[in-house]
Amino acid sequence: MPVSKLLKIEGLESCFDTEGGLVRAVDGVSFELEKGQTLGIVGESGCGKTVSAMSIVDLLPKPAGRVLGGSINFKGQELRDANPEVMYKTRGNEIGVIFQEPMTALNPVQRVGKQITEALLLHKDISKREALQHAVELLDAVGIPSPERRISDHPHELSGGMRQRVMIAIALCCDPDLLIADEPTTALDVTVQAQILDLMSKMQKERGMATLLITHDLGVIAEQCDEVVVMYAGRIVERAPVKELFAKPKHAYTKGLLASIPRLTNERKTELRTIPGQVASIQEFVEGCRFCQRMERKGDTLNTRPRYEEVEPGRFLESCPACT
Amino acid sequence: MTEPNENGDILSVESLKMHFPLRGGVLYRQTGSVKAVDGVSLTIGKGETLGLVGESGCGKSTLGKCIVRLLKATAGRVVIKGKDVTEMPQSQLRPLRQDFQMVFQDPAESLDARMSVGELIAEPMVIQKLGTRETRKKRVDELLELVAMPTSAASKFTFEFSGGQRQRIGIARSLAVNPDLLILDEPVSALDVSVQSQILNLLMDLQRELGLSYLFISHDLAVVKHVSDRIAVMYLGKIVEMAPAEELYANPHHAYTKALISAIPEPDPTVKRVSKPIEGDVPSPIEPPLGCAFGHRVSALNYEKSIGMDLHLREINPGHLVSNCPCCVE
Ligand SMILES: Nc1ncnc2c1ncn2[C@@H]1O[C@H](COP(=O)(O)OP(=O)(O)O)[C@@H](O)[C@H]1O
Ligand SMILES: Nc1ncnc2c1ncn2[C@@H]1O[C@H](COP(=O)(O)OP(=O)(O)O)[C@@H](O)[C@H]1O
Ligand code: SF4
Ligand SMILES: [Mg+2]
Ligand SMILES: [Mg+2]
Numbered sequence: 001m002p003v004s005k006l007l008k009i010e011g012l013e014s015c016f017d018t019e020g021g022l023v024r025a026v027d028g029v030s031f032e033l034e035k036g037q038t039l040g041i042v043g044e045s046g047c048g049k050t051v052s053a054m055s056i057v058d059l060l061p062k063p064a065g066r067v068l069g070g071s072i073n074f075k076g077q078e079l080r081d082a083n084p085e086v087m088y089k090t091r092g093n094e095i096g097v098i099f100q101e102p103m104t105a106l107n108p109v110q111r112v113g114k115q116i117t118e119a120l121l122l123h124k125d126i127s128k129r130e131a132l133q134h135a136v137e138l139l140d141a142v143g144i145p146s147p148e149r150r151i152s153d154h155p156h157e158l159s160g161g162m163r164q165r166v167m168i169a170i171a172l173c174c175d176p177d178l179l180i181a182d183e184p185t186t187a188l189d190v191t192v193q194a195q196i197l198d199l200m201s202k203m204q205k206e207r208g209m210a211t212l213l214i215t216h217d218l219g220v221i222a223e224q225c226d227e228v229v230v231m232y233a234g235r236i237v238e239r240a241p242v243k244e245l246f247a248k249p250k251h252a253y254t255k256g257l258l259a260s261i262p263r264l265t266n267e268r269k270t271e272l273r274t275i276p277g278q279v280a281s282i283q284e285f286v287e288g289c290r291f292c293q294r295m296e297r298k299g300d301t302l303n304t305r306p307r308y309e310e311v312e313p314g315r316f317l318e319s320c321p322a323c324t
Numbered sequence: 325m326t327e328p329n330e331n332g333d334i335l336s337v338e339s340l341k342m343h344f345p346l347r348g349g350v351l352y353r354q355t356g357s358v359k360a361v362d363g364v365s366l367t368i369g370k371g372e373t374l375g376l377v378g379e380s381g382c383g384k385s386t387l388g389k390c391i392v393r394l395l396k397a398t399a400g401r402v403v404i405k406g407k408d409v410t411e412m413p414q415s416q417l418r419p420l421r422q423d424f425q426m427v428f429q430d431p432a433e434s435l436d437a438r439m440s441v442g443e444l445i446a447e448p449m450v451i452q453k454l455g456t457r458e459t460r461k462k463r464v465d466e467l468l469e470l471v472a473m474p475t476s477a478a479s480k481f482t483f484e485f486s487g488g489q490r491q492r493i494g495i496a497r498s499l500a501v502n503p504d505l506l507i508l509d510e511p512v513s514a515l516d517v518s519v520q521s522q523i524l525n526l527l528m529d530l531q532r533e534l535g536l537s538y539l540f541i542s543h544d545l546a547v548v549k550h551v552s553d554r555i556a557v558m559y560l561g562k563i564v565e566m567a568p569a570e571e572l573y574a575n576p577h578h579a580y581t582k583a584l585i586s587a588i589p590e591p592d593p594t595v596k597r598v599s600k601p602i603e604g605d606v607p608s609p610i611e612p613p614l615g616c617a618f619g620h621r622v623s624a625l626n627y628e629k630s631i632g633m634d635l636h637l638r639e640i641n642p643g644h645l646v647s648n649c650p651c652c653v654e
Contacts, residue, residue: 044516159605189379189543194587194601216516219589223597242593260521261591262550268569269551271525275518278486 005073006178006210007033007056012070014048014055017063023282025051027234028070030308035177038204038211040225040242042218042257044279047231049214053180056212057091058082075177093123096171098164100183105167106155112139112166113151116173123174138169143199161192165199172203179204182214197224218261222246230254233279233290236308237323239316250315252323253291289320297322333367334505334537335391335424340364340400342386346610359609360386362561363400365637368505371531373538375552375569377545377584379606383561384541388507391539392426393417405504422452422501429510431494432482441468441485441493442478448500467496471526488519495526499534509541524551545588549573554643557581560617561609563637564652567644577640579652580618619651626651 014026026048033039041049054060055067056079072079079090091097099105107115116135120126126134132151139147142165155163164184171179181200185193197220204211213224221228221242228245230238230253238251249255259273266272277294280286286293288302306320317324342361345354360383368374376384389395391402393409402410405423412420425448428434435444445467446460455463465475471492482490491511498506508527512520528551530536542548548555549569556566557580565578576582583602590597604621607613613620615630629650637645646653 044518161605189606190545190587190589191379191583191602192605193589194597195603197589198601217589218517218591222591222593222595223589225593246591246593256518258591260518262521262524262544262546263591264546264549264573264588266550268549268553269528271528272521272550274521274525276522278488278519 005032008073010071013068040221043231048234096176098181237318335368336403338401375548375555378558424505425498425503426507577646624651
């Protein structure tokens with residue numbers, strides 16, 4: 001039997017209705033994620049990381065945002081345009097979600113304990129008492145000191161790190177098979193980030209859960225992921241196992257990104273490598289290679305979309321002749 | 325009170341404190357204070373970059389604002405180019421403001437969105453009553469070129485630009501009056517890595533060309549290491565360690581410095597982080613612990629010894645200062 005993919009995204013297209021017309025924020029994205037693995041999505045802000053993730057769990061802001069095309073297969077079931085009941089059962093229960101800013105995801109006027117127990121009661125056939133007991137255990141598992149007391153706190157009474165732990169507790173309360181974490185540590189200090197990443201790895205190992213980790217931080221990618229998807233302007237330019245990506249990046253964008261990071265081993269005050277220019281605005285995206293567009297290259301590559309293909313086992317590339 | 329600094333330092337900060345009054349109750353009486361900056365001393369020489377790192381809430385921005393006198397310190401001194409500006413009345417301070425400027429994380433948030441980019445860049449010159457309308461216009465063009473922006477940007481508005489371009493505009497504005505010292509408060513923190521490196525290169529070039537001195541505030545230790553000559557590590561209102569950049573990373577002495585450095589996720593998947601992350605968060609500056617604030621956070625073995633001690637920096641190697649804390653420094 002072939003290894004069954006936990007999540008298989010094919011040709012995902014997501015768009016928004018805006019004043020300036022329809023914009024395609026995610027433009028034909030495909031990737032797979034296996035059980036227990038961590039897949040990272042990295043790329044500059046606005047490249048479509050969050051929209052990709054939100055499309056999977058049907059959380060695009062409606063009615064402006066919607067999935068236009070493609071397939072989202074989770075455990076053999078198609079989630080795209082699935083009936084609301086299927087989505088309802090899946091999201092939260094089988095797929096847990098963590099956002100960057102817990103304050104926007106947590107209800108500010110509701111005590112922490114209630115928010116966790118509500119989630120539990122929604123999906124599980126247990127009593128209120130059992131739910132509360134379970135909530136305390138979860139808070140303890142995510143490293144919140146004196147959880148019996150914290151359970152009656154409101155989110156604003158907690159530090160940023162503690163709020164993110166509560167988010168993780170909620171996301172994990174149903175033992176999901178997949179955790180989607182969108183910039184889970186971006187708003188945190190490095191020390192607290194290290195704690196949260198540690199916690200996520202531990203939870204993942206204990207529960208055999210897969211993680212889709214979205215971040216713009218290549219350090220976090222290197223530390224946490226098995227495989228990486230590099231997005232640029234709504235598309236995947238490269239996908240590879242993490243060690244191969246860092247050792248032998250193939251796409252010019254990936255190379256530029258890796259070269260731009262200031263590293264502790266750099267010689268001080270030397271010129272840093274950069275990627276010239278900036279991402280074009282979404283209304284101006286060309287059909288062809290969008291990194292060529294940034295590089296202000298002229299010619300054919302701007303007109304025809306480069307093929308996205310497997311160039312070596314496990315290595316996928318948008319094969320623009322000018323960029324690879 | 326205005327003796328010039330014998331070392332020729334551009335900036336000298338001495339035992340600076342900024343305690344914000346905390347008010348409450350029906351009578352709005354002072355009920356306590358937030359000791360955001362609590363006894364900081366540092367100097368910056370001509371053409372030098374001092375990096376300032378520490379977790380959020382430790383007082384970095386407050387320190388920066390006290391230096392440029394957006395805030396009036398509670399105690400201590402700020403001396404810029406030999407002049408004590410700590411208590412100086414605004415009328416006397418205004419001409420001196422030419423010497424020091426502050427750049428914020430996102431200039432769009434700190435600048436008036438209704439003003440054109442040209443007006444924004446010219447504003448510090450207008451305030452200082454420098455030049456005529458014509459000469460200012462010429463200077464705006466020069467400044468835009470200096471930060472690698474087209475001069476056509478002058479007639480546009482900040483919202484028409486990307487984050488990186490807005491930061492270039494913010495830097496151009498801060499340079500309008502030819503300052504010697506820039507306080508850069510998280511100038512690249514909101515930017516993507518490829519654009520961040522463009523801005524860092526620009527700042528390093530400008531420093532070389534114009535002989536600028538920088539206080540470079542950031543929570544990103546790799547960025548700070550790249551641009552700084554010396555680095556100060558701040559924790560809960562105090563500097564706990566200060567050293568030449570290489571020395572600080574090669575030979576950190578304070579437990580907090582070590583914790584910060586080891587927490588940086590390395591962009592290299594073949595390296596596995598070895599140390600356990602430290603626990604807890606930055607404690608509240610309203611009721612700081614009795615002893616060493618970091619020792620308290622990590623329940624250091626010798627924390628009790630630090631209670632009641634006068635914690636201050638001492639020099640352990642040339643230019644390398646570290647707190648005399650008994651629980652954080654071996
Ligand atoms: N609510 C929205 N309305 C209109 N466009 C949006 C909305 N959210 C996102 N977009 C568009 O989708 C693009 C991708 O956004 P996003 O996925 O959030 O980027 P990332 O997470 O990679 O920073 C953005 O550049 C923006 O143009
Ligand atoms: N105007 C103010 N009034 C009261 N407290 C303040 C004020 N500004 C800052 N603080 C407090 O001072 C401390 C230091 O803040 P800040 O200087 O912004 O830290 P950092 O820049 O290192 O993140 C924080 O606890 C913050 O809440
Ligand atoms: S809803 Fe669950 S039970 Fe339901 S999810 Fe959220 S976490 Fe759990
Ligand atoms: Mg995002
Ligand atoms: Mg700050």
